[in-house]
Amino acid sequence: MTSHRTDGLSRRALLMSSAGLAATASLMPVRLMAQEPISVAGIYTVPVEQQWAGRIHEAAVAAAEEGLITYTYSENTANTDYPRVMREYAEQGVQLILGEIFGVEQEAREVVLDYPDTAFLMGSSFMPDPEYSNLAVFDNYIQDASYLSGIIAGAMSETGNIGMVGGFPIPEVNRLMHAFMAGVREVKPEAEFQVSFIGSWFDPPKAKETAFAMIENGADMLYAERFGVSDAAQEKGVLAIGNVIDTQADYPDTVVASALWDFGPTLAAAIEAINAGNFEAANYGLYSFMKEGGASLAPLGSFDGKIPQDALDLVAEKEAAIKAGEFEVEIDDSEPTSS
Structure with missing residues (x-):
């Protein structure tokens, strides 16, 4: 309809x-x-x-x-x-x-x-x-902000086991996931990733169930490319990183940071x-x-003061370099896979 x-x-x-x-x-x-x-x-x-x-x-x-x-x-x-x-x-x-x-x-x-x-x-x-x-x-093309959010995710994950739930493995999704993973590895080179695609652009229940399975498999940080992932994180007491929009107001104790698209x-x-x-x-x-001006990190909001300062310093350094054209986040459109 x-x-x-x-x-x-x-x-x-x-x-x-x-x-x-x-x-x-x-x-x-x-x-x-x-x-x-x-x-x-x-x-x-x-x-x-x-x-x-x-x-x-x-x-x-x-x-x-x-x-x-x-x-x-x-x-x-x-x-x-x-x-x-x-x-x-x-x-x-x-x-x-x-x-x-x-x-x-x-x-x-x-x-x-x-x-x-x-x-x-x-x-x-x-x-x-x-x-x-x-x-x-x-x-x-918000890979710049996705990369920066990955730095924060890596710093906030205790286990280095990170779950990533996407819609479809198309270039538009893949490049953001790869950029996020690259950011994570800046601070946690040994991080492992669970990657799954739900085959839908809007199926929050399916995304939630997929995220639950990743948490059961040890993930303590989730990349919420789709709606529903942050709900699972909130229910299970793990953290999440948002994508495209800022949902921290709805998940104040769950969504640490978000890569925003304008x-x-x-x-x-x-x-x-x-x-x-x-x-x-x-x-x-x-x-x-x-x-x-088309991409940015959301304000830290409820997580202000909770993120390690060395990670924030790295984010600030990389963001300044990106804006000055001195550093480019790699655009990788290939399908990401689990570690």
Whole structure:
């Protein structure tokens, strides 16, 4: 079932304008009248409270509240319905369509070719292709923050036995897990990892049961790539590291740190490009990097003062180097395995 919602119909007299992305020969004719906000539609295969979709949704809502865009969205859209919903929004004249085409890569591109005057900014496992000049791609490249959260996890784990529960072993998940594991090994080279994928983007009960099994097998720290993992950690009295969003308020004695994704810089870049009339096939994943403001560590909150100072010093050192471009966290898209 697909549900449709509309948010942020406010307008302001003058929209942002900037040079945006560099113009090239493959410019598409997406241009905006100065007094009108850009019309944006989001298409999500999961509820908007889910981590990944939720960050896109929050950024769009914020942009609508600023008067930069008008925003409508569809959630719980099945992959089989996805191309149809894309066409519906394009037919309505929506200027920018946001979403996730991981499960419908080829079908989505067929839609893109049929609507050359519509800008599409989609989460994808593939790089931009000039053949689809109005399709820009992105992903949550928050490996920088995941690496830093791993340093904290390694310092807080007493046994060095760490459980990791993911949705699917696709590049978008794999790279964050590998970065986290690399961070752990900075302070606990001997750490061992239990890695499992539940085959779903939103199945908290299954994620919880998988986490329970890892705790039974000795894990005292869990990497909560999916909802449900922190519930298991809380019930069993072990610690967890969050992903994409900050859930410490819900698990104040459990979630030590979280690697956060901010979709705001990505959306801002797209808005600027459309305003400048030069939206094109480009890799917007770069705006998720920490040095671009797209990734960060959540505040320590209830764990302030509980994390070893040498670990915090290492986090601060590595974060400064990342932001200065002096240190790069490796992007490893291969499937991680248990130790």
